Amino acid sequence: MKMTQRPDTGKKKKKKSSKQNPNNTTMNILQTDPPTSNLKRKRKEGKPDKKKKEAELPARRKRKGDHGDEEDFNDDSPRNSDGERMLQDSEDNDSQSAEGSETEYDAESSQSDEGDVGIDGQPDSEGSGHLSSFNRHLEHNLTKEEIDNQKGSKFNWEVPAIGMSSCKWTGTGENILEDLNSNSFDGLTPKLYEHWMDVYNTSGGKDLNSPIQKIFFSLCSSYRDILHCNKKPFYLKGLDDSSIMDAYIMHSLNHVFRTRDCVKKNDAKLSRAGESAGNDKFRDQGFTRPKVLILLPLASMLHRVVKRLIQLTPSAHKVNVEHMDRFLTKFGSEEYGGNEENDHDIENKKPQKASKPSDCEVLFGGNNEDDFMIGIKFTKKTIKLFSDFHTSDIIVASALSLVNKIEEAGSNKEKDVDFLSSIEVLIIDHADVISMQNWSHVHTVIEHLNRLPSKQPGTDVMRIRPWYLDENARFYRQTIVLGFYSNPDINASFNHQCCNYEGKVKVVCDYKGVLHKVLPKITQIYARFHIDSIVDADDARFDYFVKKVFPRIKDSDQGGIMIFTSSYFEFIRIRNFLKSQNASFCLLGEYTTQSDISRGRNWFYEGKRKIMLYTERSHFYHRYKIRGVKELIMYSLPERKEFYPELERIVGTSQAKRMVTAKKPVFVFCH
Numbered sequence: 001m002k003m004t005q006r007p008d009t010g011k012k013k014k015k016k017s018s019k020q021n022p023n024n025t026t027m028n029i030l031q032t033d034p035p036t037s038n039l040k041r042k043r044k045e046g047k048p049d050k051k052k053k054e055a056e057l058p059a060r061r062k063r064k065g066d067h068g069d070e071e072d073f074n075d076d077s078p079r080n081s082d083g084e085r086m087l088q089d090s091e092d093n094d095s096q097s098a099e100g101s102e103t104e105y106d107a108e109s110s111q112s113d114e115g116d117v118g119i120d121g122q123p124d125s126e127g128s129g130h131l132s133s134f135n136r137h138l139e140h141n142l143t144k145e146e147i148d149n150q151k152g153s154k155f156n157w158e159v160p161a162i163g164m165s166s167c168k169w170t171g172t173g174e175n176i177l178e179d180l181n182s183n184s185f186d187g188l189t190p191k192l193y194e195h196w197m198d199v200y201n202t203s204g205g206k207d208l209n210s211p212i213q214k215i216f217f218s219l220c221s222s223y224r225d226i227l228h229c230n231k232k233p234f235y236l237k238g239l240d241d242s243s244i245m246d247a248y249i250m251h252s253l254n255h256v257f258r259t260r261d262c263v264k265k266n267d268a269k270l271s272r273a274g275e276s277a278g279n280d281k282f283r284d285q286g287f288t289r290p291k292v293l294i295l296l297p298l299a300s301m302l303h304r305v306v307k308r309l310i311q312l313t314p315s316a317h318k319v320n321v322e323h324m325d326r327f328l329t330k331f332g333s334e335e336y337g338g339n340e341e342n343d344h345d346i347e348n349k350k351p352q353k354a355s356k357p358s359d360c361e362v363l364f365g366g367n368n369e370d371d372f373m374i375g376i377k378f379t380k381k382t383i384k385l386f387s388d389f390h391t392s393d394i395i396v397a398s399a400l401s402l403v404n405k406i407e408e409a410g411s412n413k414e415k416d417v418d419f420l421s422s423i424e425v426l427i428i429d430h431a432d433v434i435s436m437q438n439w440s441h442v443h444t445v446i447e448h449l450n451r452l453p454s455k456q457p458g459t460d461v462m463r464i465r466p467w468y469l470d471e472n473a474r475f476y477r478q479t480i481v482l483g484f485y486s487n488p489d490i491n492a493s494f495n496h497q498c499c500n501y502e503g504k505v506k507v508v509c510d511y512k513g514v515l516h517k518v519l520p521k522i523t524q525i526y527a528r529f530h531i532d533s534i535v536d537a538d539d540a541r542f543d544y545f546v547k548k549v550f551p552r553i554k555d556s557d558q559g560g561i562m563i564f565t566s567s568y569f570e571f572i573r574i575r576n577f578l579k580s581q582n583a584s585f586c587l588l589g590e591y592t593t594q595s596d597i598s599r600g601r602n603w604f605y606e607g608k609r610k611i612m613l614y615t616e617r618s619h620f621y622h623r624y625k626i627r628g629v630k631e632l633i634m635y636s637l638p639e640r641k642e643f644y645p646e647l648e649r650i651v652g653t654s655q656a657k658r659m660v661t662a663k664k665p666v667f668v669f670c671h
Contacts, residue, residue, distance in 0.1 A: 286422025300366030
């Protein structure tokens with residue numbers, strides 16, 4: 001499999017670790033960490049407007065003819081020549097210009113679909129006094145006090161998570177789930193809701209209207225930041241995440257269509273009023289058109305998400321889907337490249353081989369490319385795939401691809417990543433798989449979101465929302481993080497890079513543990529070491545290994561010792577130490593060549609090498625069957641549950657608390 005991710009060589013801020021002991025045992029080194037504080041947010045309404053900063057950008061009012069006529073709505077050409085750019089990626093983009101005026105929306109003469117879906121799918125009219133969550137969120141006037149109070153907000157409420165045993169939703173600010181109506185898709189336009197119903201009815205979908213889906217959609221519609229790291233992945237047998245995927249796709253479409261409807265309505269009002277209209281009250285746009293960014297780890301997942309997004313788009317908006325054949329060729333595969341309208345359940349694909357676990361076969365059975373990006377644009381009756389990134393509505397990409405473009409823009413003044421300046425909904429799906437690649441790429445992408453554009457925006461400055469001009473766009477961006485589990489890197493990004501003024505919600509679970517699932521039945525020994533600060537964790541763990549663990553290994557003649565590390569940084573550090581000690585060892589890492597891997601596995605099995613150094617990422621991608629292991633030393637605990645997960649998920653919540661607080665440093669489990 002192609003591995004283009006960069007090694008994570010930076011020190012982790014927080015890590016639990018492990019190590020091992022006698023024959024046929026597993027020893028794990030633990031650490032006591034100081035508690036970390038949680039970030040949260042509190043929302044306040046009715047605050048005065050902030051001072052606007054239009055002077056920072058040249059005011060260019062759009063002339064009457066700038067929108068183009070209705071027959072031009074399928075044209076990607078820019079509406080003014082000032083913003084013409086060089087094509088950023090000729091292979092992935094059709095447009096010959098990157099100009100991205102938001103007022104390029106088609107001026108449909110049909111009735112706007114601005115209502116909300118309430119009880120039992122019945123529309124709630126905004127004219128009756130109901131303000132959609134979309135308008136309420138974007139029209140809120142954020143004050144300096146609200147921004148300052150964000151750092152002091154706490155997760156102060158919790159509600160049992162329906163459909164997830166031993167889990168609960170917890171959040172900051174107002175408890176939005178306490179009085180939630182589970183019979184509502186509040187905030188969804190009637191047109192989208194009706195089509196969603198039709199798709200499920202015709203395809204036999206069974207999860208629509210389930211409490212889990214409704215609650216999650218309601219959380220999305222609240223525009224709060226969400227961390228849902230108990231989402232069951234489609235590639236594990238018997239599990240299905242399609243209901244959650246459908247919910248965030250519908251939320252994304254809802255946000256895009258409401259944005260378009262808002263712009264079109266204001267365009268019509270300005271057109272009727274003529275040049276005499278003071279359009280300061282018609283602020284409805286950002287610097288560039290893209291509003292939704294979806295980050296995924298593999299191209300096969302992009303294939304799955306985009307095909308479903310097309311299926312869930314109402315028929316009136318997809319009379320034509322441009323470049324569908326190109327899309328299937330570029331992102332599909334022989335195993336999963338069908339043309340059936342309802343062929344969206346890749347989880348039903350049967351593995352073709354039995355040499356690897358079924359989850360590995362399904363996860364990596366399609367297109368494994370990790371450097372990909374596609375723009376999606378909605379016009380009057382067309383979905384345009386491979387649209388230019390600056391003129392797209394939705395961008396689906398890998399973090400690696402965006403980091404490459406960020407680096408290109410940094411070294412080439414002709415290029416830019418201004419299409420990231422006005423993202424209002426960020427969705428990071430399969431975060432646990434991304435963490436097996438390189439989470440630092442996600443960190444870099446988030447840091448570059450919602451910055452002022454480097455070039456003149458195509459949007460009329462008098463139509464730009466004031467909080468964009470005030471450089472407060474990051475406080476309005478909703479971030480939704482989804483995965484099978486969380487880890488310190490994911491938590492750090494959610495806590496420190498997500499600063500939505502609406503607040504945050506996340507799933508918190510108690511774990512039963514998986515010690516009893518270890519086969520064969522062996523003695524598992526955990527050793528705890530103390531640290532004064534998280535900063536010292538890596539050095540303290542390494543010092544414990546050098547002084548307490550390695551001397552026993554060095555004096556042993558039995559061989560068959562595997563040392564497991566969860567990060568590439570640890571792998572390199574131990575490798576260098578073993579070299580300095582002239583130890584008998586072989587390597588099996590994510591960047592080890594195939595010939596060295598085959599040779600090392602044979603040496604280890606035949607006893608020609610006493611120690612094998614193995615990484616979690618290598619196991620995640622390849623699932624090697626290692627013969628000859630007599631003792632497993634887990635230098636640091638693996639993140640993934642199926643590999644022997646993070647401490648609390650391994651021993652169980654109650655046992656983890658006892659191990660952290662007990663006076664004795666060694667714990668023995670016999671299952």
